[in-house]
Amino acid sequence: MIFQVxxxxxxxxxxxxxxxxxxxxLVWLLLLPVALLLLPVIFIACLVRRVDPFRALSAFAQIxxxxxxxxxxxxxxxxxVLIDIT
Amino acid sequence: xxxxxxxxxxxxxxGQVTADEAERLIAALExxxxxxxxxxGSESRPxxxxxxxxxxxxxxxxxxxxxxxxxxxxxVPVQLLRAGVRLGSLIPVQARSQVNDAMREHGxxxxxxxxxxxxxxxxxxxxxxxxxDVDDKDIKVRVFCE
Numbered sequence: 001m002i003f004q005v006x007x008x009x010x011x012x013x014x015x016x017x018x019x020x021x022x023x024x025x026l027v028w029l030l031l032l033p034v035a036l037l038l039l040p041v042i043f044i045a046c047l048v049r050r051v052d053p054f055r056a057l058s059a060f061a062q063i064x065x066x067x068x069x070x071x072x073x074x075x076x077x078x079x080x081v082l083i084d085i086t
Numbered sequence: 087x088x089x090x091x092x093x094x095x096x097x098x099x100x101g102q103v104t105a106d107e108a109e110r111l112i113a114a115l116e117x118x119x120x121x122x123x124x125x126x127g128s129e130s131r132p133x134x135x136x137x138x139x140x141x142x143x144x145x146x147x148x149x150x151x152x153x154x155x156x157x158x159x160x161x162v163p164v165q166l167l168r169a170g171v172r173l174g175s176l177i178p179v180q181a182r183s184q185v186n187d188a189m190r191e192h193g194x195x196x197x198x199x200x201x202x203x204x205x206x207x208x209x210x211x212x213x214x215x216x217x218x219d220v221d222d223k224d225i226k227v228r229v230f231c232e
Contacts, residue, residue: 051176059173066165069138076156 009082136231
């Protein structure tokens with residue numbers, strides 16, 4: 001299943017905190033028409049590059065699906081960056 | 087009849103517990119899960135496949151109590167490796183040879199065309215046993231699967 005929420009948390013050395021939690025359901029719904037419009041372009045580009053378009057789309061979908069559970073957290077002193085995909 | 091139940095009945099017979107208490111004790115015994123034949127963990131269970139590749143970097147603390155370096159905590163789903171290899175198999179042959187040449191220039195003798203999804207399954211199966219521990223005076227690095 002595709003990921004639903006991205007959390008981005010940035011803490012600055014000066015003390016500022018930026019916290020963003022994006023529920024992606026709306027984003028996916030908005031991107032769906034764009035993806036449908038781009039589909040023929042991707043198809044043609046794949047054919048030009050001699051890549052199987054179905055395999056390419058399948059691999060891309062698998063990458064999107066596999067991103068769920070990714071967690072990256074890097075901190076140094078008072079500053080830190082956290083990206084969590086759930 | 088098992089040993090515990092026999093003890094409870096003996097306690098009831100000698101009047102150490104009432105009939106109600108004995109009934110409750112027996113009911114509690116019945117709720118307990120049966121003991122496994124090998125309780126020392128020696129029996130080999132099928133290993134579950136790893137779900138995540140973890141990279142953890144823990145800096146040691148300096149004299150002032152602050153960390154001596156950056157702290158890193160990364161969790162990458164193993165499924166992402168699979169998807170990446172599938173995407174890699176789509177790389178056109180010309181581009182693949184260019185990537186191989188570039189890696190060879192940097193001293194990495196690796197052929198991308200040899201990386202196939204079935205090979206990756208073997209690799210992932212063996213990742214379960216992988217643990218890399220690096221202990222330095224300033225920093226500790228751990229790479230493992232969970």
